[in-house]
Amino acid sequence: xxxxxxxxxxxxxxxxxxxxxxxxxxxxxxxxxxxxxxxxxxxxxxxxxxxxxxxxxxxxxxxxxxxxxxxxxxxxxxxxxxxxxxxxxxxxxxxxxxxxxxxxxxxxxxxxxx
Ligand code: AMP
Ligand code: ZN
Numbered sequence: 312x313x314x315x316x317x318x319x320x321x322x323x324x325x326x327x328x329x330x331x332x333x334x335x336x337x338x339x340x341x342x343x344x345x346x347x348x349x350x351x352x353x354x355x356x357x358x359x360x361x362x363x364x365x366x367x368x369x370x371x372x373x374x375x376x377x378x379x380x381x382x383x384x385x386x387x388x389x390x391x392x393x394x395x396x397x398x399x400x401x402x403x404x405x406x407x408x409x410x411x412x413x414x415x416x417x418x419x420x421x422x423x424x425x
Pocket of ligand 2: 315356357408
């Protein structure tokens, strides 16, 4: 038992609408979307939080951001604007402890975030 929801999505134990997959990462629809477009991008490697990433993960972290930009273009939200979010630990709202970035778009965002 992995006891990690996103590892279970990676292994297909838990279903998700996977919209992108490569050797390092996958992306899928967020089950509780906070914007017209809300995707979750996760590394195949289980890293609990951004705090647990090391210099060895530098390319992987970059890949997550570049994947977000690629998907934003495919989803036609690149020009209007989109937000890429990592919540690190409970105080920032992290609920699934497998590092991920949210890609949100299709509506106007405000700053500062809530
Ligand atoms: P965070 O709160 O930053 O840890 O983000 C976790 C995200 O995962 C939330 O936006 C949830 O809506 C989303 N989520 C939780 N369970 C699932 C699931 N089974 N499939 C897709 N997204 C999920
Ligand atoms: Zn995991």
